Amino acid sequence: MGSVNDRYAWQDQSACRGTDLPAFTSHRQPGxxxxxxxxAICGRCPVRLECGEDALTDPTFTVGIWGGYYLGGGQYSRARAESVAALRAQSAAAREHAQ
Ligand code: SF4
Structure with missing residues (x-):
């Protein structure tokens, strides 16, 4: 069984690692x-799926960008709901492709 830290080992490969773009971590909605x-950085990220799936498992992730989608704007906002739906579709498509 992996440790809690192993669960987030994918972050070592994240394309946004080391970037200083505030959109990834800001509480304010980016322009x-x-x-x-x-x-665009997410688009070439090798762990986009893992990133998005982790965001889907924790509804408190309401800041910044995960899996290529902005999840801020409030836990119950329409923008967040649309991003969550897009992440679910992304995840389902990846699973279907893997079969
Ligand atoms: S998909 Fe996630 S880990 Fe990858 S660049 Fe985007 S925010 Fe970073």
Missing amino acids: RRALAAAT
Whole structure:
């Protein structure tokens, strides 16, 4: 069985690691250009799926970008609901592709 730290070992491979783009961690919703710059990095991230799936398992993840989608804007916001739906679809598509 892996340790709690093993659970997040995927973060060592994250494409955003070491970047200083505030969109990844900000409580404030990034502007369109900042969001596009950050999600472009997610687009080439080798652990995008793992990142998004971890965000789906914890509803308190309400800050920044996870799996290529902005999850801020409030726990019950429409923007968050749309991002969660997109992450679920991304996860389901990846599972289907893997079969
Ligand atoms: S998907 Fe995006 S936010 Fe998640 S680890 Fe990769 S680059 Fe970072």
